Amino acid sequence: MTCRYRLPLLRTVLLACMGVLATSPAPAAELSQGLSVMQPEPPRSMDPADQVATDTSSILNAMYEGLVRADADGTIHPLLATSWTHDEQATTWDFTLRRNVRFHDGHTMTAQDVVHSFGRLLDKDAPLAGSSRFMAVVDTVTTTDEDMTVRFHLHRPYPDFLLLLSFSQASVTSPHAGASLSRHADGTGPFRFGEWKSSEYVTQSRNPDYWGAQPDIASVRWIWSAEPSVMDMSLHTGDSDIVSDLPALYAQQMQGDPRFIIHDDANGPLYWIAINMDRRAGSDLRIRQALNYATDRQALVHALLRDRGQPARSPLQPSSPYFVSYAPDPQYDPERARALLAEAGLPTGLSFSLAVQEMDEPIAEALQDMWKKSGITLHISRLEGGVYAAEAFASPAQKEALRLDGVLASWSSGFIADMQLRPLFYSGSAAPAGANLGFFHDPDVDALINAGAVETSGDRRRAIYARVQQLIMHDAPAVLLYTRDTLVGMRADISGLVVRPDGALDITHVTRNRQSHS
Numbered sequence: 001m002t003c004r005y006r007l008p009l010l011r012t013v014l015l016a017c018m019g020v021l022a023t024s025p026a027p028a029a030e031l032s033q034g035l036s037v038m039q040p041e042p043p044r045s046m047d048p049a050d051q052v053a054t055d056t057s058s059i060l061n062a063m064y065e066g067l068v069r070a071d072a073d074g075t076i077h078p079l080l081a082t083s084w085t086h087d088e089q090a091t092t093w094d095f096t097l098r099r100n101v102r103f104h105d106g107h108t109m110t111a112q113d114v115v116h117s118f119g120r121l122l123d124k125d126a127p128l129a130g131s132s133r134f135m136a137v138v139d140t141v142t143t144t145d146e147d148m149t150v151r152f153h154l155h156r157p158y159p160d161f162l163l164l165l166s167f168s169q170a171s172v173t174s175p176h177a178g179a180s181l182s183r184h185a186d187g188t189g190p191f192r193f194g195e196w197k198s199s200e201y202v203t204q205s206r207n208p209d210y211w212g213a214q215p216d217i218a219s220v221r222w223i224w225s226a227e228p229s230v231m232d233m234s235l236h237t238g239d240s241d242i243v244s245d246l247p248a249l250y251a252q253q254m255q256g257d258p259r260f261i262i263h264d265d266a267n268g269p270l271y272w273i274a275i276n277m278d279r280r281a282g283s284d285l286r287i288r289q290a291l292n293y294a295t296d297r298q299a300l301v302h303a304l305l306r307d308r309g310q311p312a313r314s315p316l317q318p319s320s321p322y323f324v325s326y327a328p329d330p331q332y333d334p335e336r337a338r339a340l341l342a343e344a345g346l347p348t349g350l351s352f353s354l355a356v357q358e359m360d361e362p363i364a365e366a367l368q369d370m371w372k373k374s375g376i377t378l379h380i381s382r383l384e385g386g387v388y389a390a391e392a393f394a395s396p397a398q399k400e401a402l403r404l405d406g407v408l409a410s411w412s413s414g415f416i417a418d419m420q421l422r423p424l425f426y427s428g429s430a431a432p433a434g435a436n437l438g439f440f441h442d443p444d445v446d447a448l449i450n451a452g453a454v455e456t457s458g459d460r461r462r463a464i465y466a467r468v469q470q471l472i473m474h475d476a477p478a479v480l481l482y483t484r485d486t487l488v489g490m491r492a493d494i495s496g497l498v499v500r501p502d503g504a505l506d507i508t509h510v511t512r513n514r515q516s517h518s
Contacts, residue, residue: 004235027488033218035494038231038240040359041385042224043202046185046193048171049121050128052410054269057168058244059222059502062172065105067095067150068115071246072265074415074501078160080172080188081150086294090157090456097148101211104185104192111143114150115173130169133419137164155453159461160416165500167414171205190215190508195424208327210267215298216496216511226359235260235489242497244505246369248306252411254489263488268317269511270312270414270420271353271363273479274437278396281352281405282438288476290350292339294374296332300366301482308487314469315421319483322417322452322465326473337374347487349375356380356408357388363481364408393432407437410484414501417428417465418453425449447470 018335039055047342067081081095081181094150103111118141120126121134154161154265156491164170175187184194190210194203202222202434206215223232223240228247234240246254246262249291254260275282282288297311310318343348352371356364368378381404383391391399394406423429426449427441445468452464472478493513498506 013114013152020158033216033220033512035217035242035507035512036220036221036240036355037244037246037482037505037507038226038234039222040226040231042199043196045129045182047128047181048168048173048187049117049130050182051119051294052169055224055244055501057502058507059204060168060171060185060187061189061504061506062191062220062232062508063185063189063193064173065189066165066167066172067097068165070166070414070501070502072267074163080114083092084162088160090159091154093152093154093161094144095145095150095152096146097150097177099209101188103176103188104207104211105174105176107174107176107208109123109172111148111150111280113175115141115143116287117172118152118170120173120448122171128169130167131515132429133164133167133423134338136422137161137360143166147292150176154318157456158453159334159419159456161429162299162451163414163501164419166500168504171424172252173250178393178426191220194219215508217507220507221233227295231489232447235491237490241491241494242507242510243504244486245488246487246505248485250309251308251487251489252306255391258266259492260493261490263490263497263499264308265486265488265503266310266483267412267414267499267501267503268309268315268484269503270315270317270483271360271481272312272315272411272424273406273408273481274424274440275398275406275476275478276396276404277439277441277477279403279405282477284344285476286340286344287346287350290337290344290374291352291371291479292331292374292476293333293337293340294330294376295367295479295481296370297480298332299370300363304366305482305484306364308485309482310484314463315425315478316417316469317412317420317473319411320415320420321418322469324466324469326470329475334373341375347376351377351379352405353381353403354403354406354408355388355391356382358382360408360410362436373493392437393435395432396430402474405471406479409437414503421449421465421468421472422453425477438477440475441473445471445475457513458463473512 009409041055043056043059044051044053065079068076069079086093121131121378137158139155142151174186191204192207196202204220206218224389228515231243232250251262303307313327316323327480336417429436430439431437455461496509
């Protein structure tokens with residue numbers, strides 16, 4: 001849920017996960033120069049536009065490219081576009097495309113292909129999982145009189161437009177892929193799709209026709225497990241060279257071990273519980289505030305993250321340039337929570353049902369024990385990915401039928417405040433259309449989110465986003481838990497890994513010191 005797109009928030013359960021795509025195995029010589037990467041969850045699709053999961057984006061980043069790319073600090077660089085200009089209002093943008101770029105299917109990339117790729121994102125009749133964030137910004141994408149120039153018309157100025165184009169959902173896909181794209185990647189990147197074996201692995205091989213410098217790594221094998229002990233063992237045994245989202249406990253144990261390198265990126269996802277505003281728990285501000293006062297965020301960070309994160313103080317991450325802390329003081333107060341519940345007509349306490357994905361169950365279990373002190377009984381519904389996605393994005397009527405009071409999820413937008421606030425707290429993003437999973441609706445918040453997205457003055461923009469954060473913290477439509485550092489464990493002979501602003505991995509420049517590899 002672009003967000004740190006690992007968020008187990010996907011509106012579409014992709015049938016691709018059930019299929020097996022067979023191709024010829026890589027030669028043994030290539031496998032000897034291969035790279036193995038483990039992540040917590042399998043990919044959701046091979047179509048970059050139809051997914052918003054960070055781990056999926058990591059896999060796709062090696063095979064697809066966008067018009068621009070962003071460094072870890074958000075600096076923009078040319079990629080499939082070599083240059084760009086915009087008009088005085090910054091609502092019309094022209095991108096000059098790189099020549100002699102070929103898709104993996106052999107076709108040469110043209111301006112019409114780029115238009116086709118974005119046309120899929122903007123198709124209101126067949127919206128893809130990544131469509132909403134682009135539909136809100138981009139009006140049309142066309143070619144100009146120049147064969148290799150693409151023109152974007154925006155609905156209004158959008159200061160973060162180039163950063164938005166660096167998201168994996170904006171990757172350029174081959175128009176010749178057709179319906180097979182969900183299961184068979186077809187991009188322009190330095191690695192080609194090999195095989196996706198359901199529940200086991202995805203393989204990629206070096207693209208010999210790549211327009212840029214050839215990768216040092218000949219092949220990549222992506223595997224996954226949500227079990228922390230399996231992730232730890234995989235790195236120790238050498239079955240994996242890189243483990244993404246390494247549990248904090250094991251990262252702590254590996255610290256100082258010369259066999260490993262721990263990459264700690266503080267620009268990690270925000271974890272939160274979306275409170276269903278249409279249920280009893282969400283309909284009363286006092287109950288929503290009680291849930292927040294019942295939550296010891298510092299204890300969660302210490303116990304679950306080994307202090308590799310920060311208690312949530314805002315709906316934005318601390319790494320955002322617009323972050324302002326509006327947390328109550330003290331933030332944890334079980335007696336205050338009990339008093340608020342009593343004021344709301346619940347003197348004997350509250351029963352609260354929560355949907356969580358399997359990998360996040362430890363968070364829910366910690367909350368279950370914690371909330372007891374405030375008279376809140378937490379009922380945990382532990383769901384595998386596909387079922388979780390269906391329930392998380394269920395409509396108000398469906399959630400009522402499920403008697404679902406809340407959803408535990410995670411999200412990260414990199415450096416774009418609009419892509420954090422709009423998906424989660426804008427009324428137009430209410431599920432199933434978006435990631436506003438609790439159906440929060442506040443006209444003042446909507447108006448401020450819209451104003452902040454287009455404001456070009458830095459000072460006015462900061463003031464707008466400060467007010468948005470203040471209103472959301474006061475209304476308490478969610479229990480904001482913490483931001484978690486993204487921890488990546490690597491064997492010591494690996495270098496060149498980049499963690500992008502959205503939290504996804506970029507392995508295209510990874511190199512291996514073969515003398516030290518064992």
